[in-house]
Amino acid sequence: GAGVSQSPRYKVAKRGQDVALRCDPISGHVSLFWYQQALGQGPEFLTYFQNEAQLDKSGLPSDRFFAERPEGSVSTLKIQRTQQEDSAVYLCASSSSRGPREPQHFGDGTRLSIL
């Protein structure tokens, strides 16, 4: 596709439910990133993939958060046993190469609300 696509755009879940958020990066992009943006804050890094390998997951806030990219393209961020503090916008970004100087291109995000 032309840009990074995320789905769903909005997700409402009850506390304790599991959720799955999807990211389709720009075709051919090697690197994929997930960020969490709380209301009124800048995005915070969660995790980074290079192809199918998860090279950095140091930003994941707890073991309830899990991300995968099994075929090196689409990625899924899963949150188990959701809590109210998980309410945020989850942004996905991709970049074209492994190089650290390449710009990251962002999707529109998934707005998650936990009731």
Place this chain on the structure above:
Amino acid sequence: KQEVTQIPAALSVPEGENLVLNCSFTDSAIYNLQWFRQDPGKGLTSLLLIQSSQREQTSGRLNASLDKSSGRSTLYIAASQPGDSATYLCAVKGNNRLAFGKGNQVVVIP
């Protein structure tokens, strides 16, 4: 840990005035710095990217400078328009990740 600060947090200017947005960061070991625009309910649109070896980048009415040694960047928007109303985010690239400020929320008054 990299800390990024943006000042002012919010500002309003009359249409036609120039905008000056400031960003500072604590660790000068960066690969590059990006300025993004974010509209309500939307993702991030990249405006300018300055590599660590560069001093500035320009695109149309936008100009961004980078002083890596002092940990500062400034985004200038010339002759502001109501369509420039948005939140502007500064982000610095370290290993594997971008570190963001909280943003400058800008309102351009017609």
